[in-house]
Amino acid sequence: MNKADLIEAVQKNLGGDTSKRAAGDAVEAVLSAIFKGVKKSNVQLVGFGTFKVVSRKARIGRNPATEAPMKIKASKTVRFVPSAALKASV
Numbered sequence: 368m369n370k371a372d373l374i375e376a377v378q379k380n381l382g383g384d385t386s387k388r389a390a391g392d393a394v395e396a397v398l399s400a401i402f403k404g405v406k407k408s409n410v411q412l413v414g415f416g417t418f419k420v421v422s423r424k425a426r427i428g429r430n431p432a433t434e435a436p437m438k439i440k441a442s443k444t445v446r447f448v449p450s451a452a453l454k455a456s457v
Contacts (some may be wrong), residue, residue: 370394405445416449 368376378390401418404410409419425441 412450414450414452416447416453418445418447420444421446 374387374391374394377394378385378387381390381393401410405418405420409417411417420443423442423444426439427436428439429435430437
């Protein structure tokens, strides 16, 4: 499912009189709120899962072309942890 499919699903779920634009705006609002929320702290959607920021330590990797070792800097990334209900449904 891509973003366009998600917008169509939201439109169908909201009812026949809802426009595709309104459904798209709703999806954009939710995604925007998640983006802003993750910057501050964890975003927990009960029954769906949790988006949280995790730190990766600096490490030594390998250049796949030359096999030479290289330093990889420490960084932050977002991790999604699915809820038990979501895991059970898959």
